[in-house]
Amino acid sequence: xxxxxxxxxxxxxxxxxxxxxxxxxxxxxxxxxxxxxxxxxxxxxxxxxxxxxxxxxxxxxxxxxxxxxxxxxxxxxxxxxxxxxxxxxxxxxxxxxxxxxxxxxxxxxxxxx
Amino acid sequence: xxxxxxxxxxxxxxxxxxxxxxxxxxxxxxxxxxxxxxxxxxxxxxxxxxxxxxxxxxxxxxxxxxxxxxxxxxxxxxxxxxxxxxxxxxxxxxxxxxxxxxxxxxxxxxxxx
Numbered sequence: 001x002x003x004x005x006x007x008x009x010x011x012x013x014x015x016x017x018x019x020x021x022x023x024x025x026x027x028x029x030x031x032x033x034x035x036x037x038x039x040x041x042x043x044x045x046x047x048x049x050x051x052x053x054x055x056x057x058x059x060x061x062x063x064x065x066x067x068x069x070x071x072x073x074x075x076x077x078x079x080x081x082x083x084x085x086x087x088x089x090x091x092x093x094x095x096x097x098x099x100x101x102x103x104x105x106x107x108x109x110x111x112x113x
Numbered sequence: 114x115x116x117x118x119x120x121x122x123x124x125x126x127x128x129x130x131x132x133x134x135x136x137x138x139x140x141x142x143x144x145x146x147x148x149x150x151x152x153x154x155x156x157x158x159x160x161x162x163x164x165x166x167x168x169x170x171x172x173x174x175x176x177x178x179x180x181x182x183x184x185x186x187x188x189x190x191x192x193x194x195x196x197x198x199x200x201x202x203x204x205x206x207x208x209x210x211x212x213x214x215x216x217x218x219x220x221x222x223x224x225x226x
Contacts, residue, residue: 004156031212040122042218043157043203050212058213090156094214098207099145099164102214104156 002026006091006105013081013112021076021108023091030096032074034066036087043090049074081112115140117204119217127225132191134220136204139185146187147205147214148178157203163187199224
């Protein structure tokens with residue numbers, strides 16, 4: 001199993017550009033999430049999904065869109081990048097049971113100039 | 114609502130000394146609790162988890178944590194610190210619907226030679 005994969009690993013954008021961060025998992029997990037990690041702020045939840053076709057907002061959703069057309073994929077779209085979105089982004093997946101832990105991808109380091 | 118609080122954003126110990134990282138939780142349902150570790154420039158990986166089977170949970174790399182309901186705590190310990198333990202550690206709790214895991218703000222552990 002590859003687990004949770006993310007592409008790209010690094011990305012530099014100019015303000016106003018759009019892009020999609022890719023996330024895929026091969027563990028047949030129902031739940032998937034996107035987090036951003038900033039120094040001193042821990043992990044903040046952007047969006048999450050409990051199954052194909054179902055998404056919901058986390059604590060910092062503004063400026064980001066998600067969709068979940070398949071169980072495996074959960075892309076994160078930046079509509080118009082801003083310097084405040086410079087961060088490290090982590091995708092994670094978990095099974096539906098309460099005792100299931102989350103599995104994390106390796107992260108995408110995004111810089112917006 | 115579920116939440117976790119990690120006391121101390123930075124902990125420094127000498128090599129060979131006891132490691133104690135503190136985590137207190139708040140949960141309206143019986144909690145499932147997790148400790149994750151993040152090494153520099155990597156994603157998060159699970160250290161251990163509490164799923165109500167036993168209050169003392171042993172994890173990887175010699176770490177363990179004890180669930181204390183009366184104190185609403187789930188502190189992480191290791192008897193003897195090693196230089197390779199230097200990392201950031203996150204405590205987490207599942208939310209009531211199990212659709213996401215809520216993370217604390219993290220504790221950075223430094224090891225002095």
